[in-house]
Amino acid sequence: MRPDETIECCELMYVHKDIVEKVREEMPDEEELYDLAELFKIFGDSTRIKILYLLFESEMCVCDIAQLLNMTQSAISHQLRALKQSKLVKYRREGKTVFYSLADGHVRTIIDQGMEHVKE
Amino acid sequence: MRPDETIECCELMYVHKDIVEKVREEMPDEEELYDLAELFKIFGDSTRIKILYLLFESEMCVCDIAQLLNMTQSAISHQLRALKQSKLVKYRREGKTVFYSLADGHVRTIIDQGMEHVKE
DNA sequence: CTTTCATATGATTGATTGTTCATATATTAT
DNA sequence: ATAATATATGAACAATCAATCATATGAAAG
Numbered sequence: 445m446r447p448d449e450t451i452e453c454c455e456l457m458y459v460h461k462d463i464v465e466k467v468r469e470e471m472p473d474e475e476e477l478y479d480l481a482e483l484f485k486i487f488g489d490s491t492r493i494k495i496l497y498l499l500f501e502s503e504m505c506v507c508d509i510a511q512l513l514n515m516t517q518s519a520i521s522h523q524l525r526a527l528k529q530s531k532l533v534k535y536r537r538e539g540k541t542v543f544y545s546l547a548d549g550h551v552r553t554i555i556d557q558g559m560e561h562v563k564e
Numbered sequence: 565m566r567p568d569e570t571i572e573c574c575e576l577m578y579v580h581k582d583i584v585e586k587v588r589e590e591m592p593d594e595e596e597l598y599d600l601a602e603l604f605k606i607f608g609d610s611t612r613i614k615i616l617y618l619l620f621e622s623e624m625c626v627c628d629i630a631q632l633l634n635m636t637q638s639a640i641s642h643q644l645r646a647l648k649q650s651k652l653v654k655y656r657r658e659g660k661t662v663f664y665s666l667a668d669g670h671v672r673t674i675i676d677q678g679m680e681h682v683k684e
Numbered sequence: 685c686t687t688t689c690a691t692a693t694g695a696t697t698g699a700t701t702g703t704t705c706a707t708a709t710a711t712t713a714t
Numbered sequence: 715a716t717a718a719t720a721t722a723t724g725a726a727c728a729a730t731c732a733a734t735c736a737t738a739t740g741a742a743a744g
Binding site: 486 | 574580583586587590591592596598600602604605606607608609610612614618621632668670674678680681682683684
């Protein structure tokens with residue numbers, strides 16, 4: 445199969461011309477698809493999933509999260525950075541302490557839907 | 565910070581005892597959290613995301629997908645394997661051809677929510 | 685200003701992962 | 715049987731990534 449040529453293959457180009465056109469219309473552009481994959485990568489680590497579950501209950505500081513998950517402060521801080529960059533969590537400073545919380549409702553919806561799928 | 569000891573740290577253990585208990589109750593068990601992260605890992609690749617978007621329009625054979633995404637049959641087949649193992653797609657054989665389609669509605673919901681987040 | 689406490693970050697490393705290449709399997713036609 | 719076509723799979727390799735360690739920043743207290 446040589447993908448760089450429009451060779452006749454299966455029945456696609458000839459029988460399902462309408463679908464091909466619809467696909468080309470409806471498919472988001474390359475950059476959006478890349479960003480979407482990058483977002484899901486962030487959900488694709490159990491440490492980060494656990495952090496998000498913790499934040500479902502309440503805002504928390506880094507140290508609290510580290511204790512509850514039985515992990516080092518550094519490991520948690522690194523993961524919070526990733527969550528922050530994807531705008532999944534927000535934070536506020538209070539003296540020496542930094543409190544993290546969920547950024548918006550999408551986070552919960554995405555995780556809940558994922559969990560429903562997993563539980564089937 | 566030594567996570568393997570219950571040292572006094574921040575104000576967690578003393579001020580927010582109720583939250584700690586709620587967290588311990590509401591948090592899914594380790595195995596479910598791991599499975600959930602594994603599921604999101606599958607969404608965390610732009611090739612797989614593209615495949616899923618294609619299948620939003622119609623069931624398709626491997627060769628169709630490879631052509632539309634301008635990738636090799638082998639690469640697509642490997643990714644379909646991952647999608648199949650996570651029960652995100654299903655397939656039916658028709659002669660030499662194998663048609664793939666979306667397994668259930670969660671896929672669409674998860675992707676749509678993710679895309680909403682990305683577009684903000 | 686120095687110390688202490690909470691958090692952030694850069695470098696390193698072992699592990700995971702996506703694509704490629706070669707090859708195997710499965711189905712149909714000759 | 716053999717050839718042709720569609721798909722699947724195993725090994726290999728480069729790239730990515732999460733945890734660790736050491737260290738830096740930032741804020742309050744002495």
